[in-house]
Amino acid sequence: MIRKLLFLDPAGSWQVLFEGPRLGFGRDEGKAVVLDEPQIGQRHAMLELRGDEAWIVDLGCAGGVLRNGIPVNGCSMLSNRDVLRIGTSKIRFLEEPEVRRDDGPGNPLDEIRSLH
Numbered sequence: 001m002i003r004k005l006l007f008l009d010p011a012g013s014w015q016v017l018f019e020g021p022r023l024g025f026g027r028d029e030g031k032a033v034v035l036d037e038p039q040i041g042q043r044h045a046m047l048e049l050r051g052d053e054a055w056i057v058d059l060g061c062a063g064g065v066l067r068n069g070i071p072v073n074g075c076s077m078l079s080n081r082d083v084l085r086i087g088t089s090k091i092r093f094l095e096e097p098e099v100r101r102d103d104g105p106g107n108p109l110d111e112i113r114s115l116h
Contacts, residue, residue: 003054005033005047006092008083020049025086026059037087039063045086047078054078054093063087 003018016023016033024031026044035044041061048055057075058065065072066085080095 001052002096002098003049004094004096006094008090008092018047018049018054020054022049023047035087035089037089040087045084048075054095056084 003020005016005018005023007014007016023033024043024046025033025035025040026042027034027036027040028042031043040063041059043059044061044063045059045065046057048057055075055077056065056067056072058072063086067076067078068082069085078093080093082093084091084093
């Protein structure tokens with residue numbers, strides 16, 4: 001599964017690939033995603049991969065985290081196209097199946113090709 005975060009900013013959008021196991025959000029320069037806003041805590045939130053599921057974790061800062069407009073109480077499992085709000089940042093969570101192209105032996109396409 002390919003997981004991405006699409007940051008929806010009035011000045012333009014940008015994206016981050018999430019490969020796990022964790023991705024931190026905050027004002028701290030040591031965080032993977034730095035959100036430089038006064039209402040954002042140094043360590044504000046964390047995205048975690050738990051098995052095959054992605055979770056957002058609110059680390060207890062005053063501003064909190066919203067998932068689809070609802071406050072996250074502790075942590076919440078994410079679904080494709082969920083929208084997170086951290087401070088003034090809107091972040092869309094996207095999941096897509098990983099497409100593999102393999103023309104080697106044992107490829108199911110070989111069977112289809114042999115029918116023609």
